[in-house]
């Protein structure tokens with residue numbers, strides 16, 4: 194349930210063992226920016242709830258609220274990346290527990 198909007202392209206990323214809050218080694222800023230620009234349809238530099246939902250069918254109100262950590266009603270680039278990295282770390286943690 195913690196699928197972030199940016200997880201659309203996460204499947205292609207190789208995941209380092211300990212990402213912490215740093216971007217994964219193979220994190221592609223340009224690719225992320227391209228996805229972001231597609232989602233931010235009004236170009237105001239943040240994703241509204243409607244933009245986030247339109248950009249990713251996995252984004253429910255619950256998911257949006259999890260990503261919008263400062264509860265301002267918008268997903269900032271920082272919040273989006275934080276959610277993505279958290280998602281990648283969670284996936285890596287699951288893998289290493291095997």
Ligand SMILES: [Ca+2]
Nearest residue numbers: 233237239240
């Ligand atoms: Ca926007």
Ligand SMILES: [Ca+2]
Nearest residue numbers: 261263265267
């Ligand atoms: Ca926010």
